[in-house]
Amino acid sequence: MRGDVTVVNLIHDIQTETDQPVCHVLAGCSWREKQDTSSGDPKRVVHVRLPPAAGYLPYAQWTPLPAAEKAQHWTLKRGGKLIFGAVHTLTETEFAALEKTHLCCTVAAVSDDREPLLPHFHVEGG
DSSP: OEEEEEEEEEEEETTTTEEEEEEEEEEEEEEEEEEEOTTSSOEEEEEEEEOOOTTBOOHHHHTTSOHHHHTTOBOOOTTOEEEESOOOOOOHHHHHTHHHHSOEEEEEEEEEEOOSSSOEEEEEEO
16 A cells, blocks of 8 residues: 555653654555464564655654654654554544554564665564
8 A cells, every 4th residue: 555654753751751642644655564374373564665754863863852852853663653644643542542543553673775776764563
């Protein structure tokens, strides 16, 4: 499937001790799902290609930023969430129920494939 993909980053609020989901919508993405049965039980595997887009920072550079600056950028990391489609905002409650309400995946691996021929980030998840 081709379309928009939303990267959801959690930003920790030290005053309330809560994690606030911040959404970044990327256009022109590819989302492919399959069932992997090699280990016996079927397991959903998702492969997503994201174009390099403005605002991306590697996780090690994104982490030390103040919360206000983090919200202006996006990053990819294991355990993060991707949603197929454009979602501009999420509440904490909506984020907690994400698996039940949206086609999404949890990031298991990220490859930075920004070579000149077809630059993209490859994300594998489930």
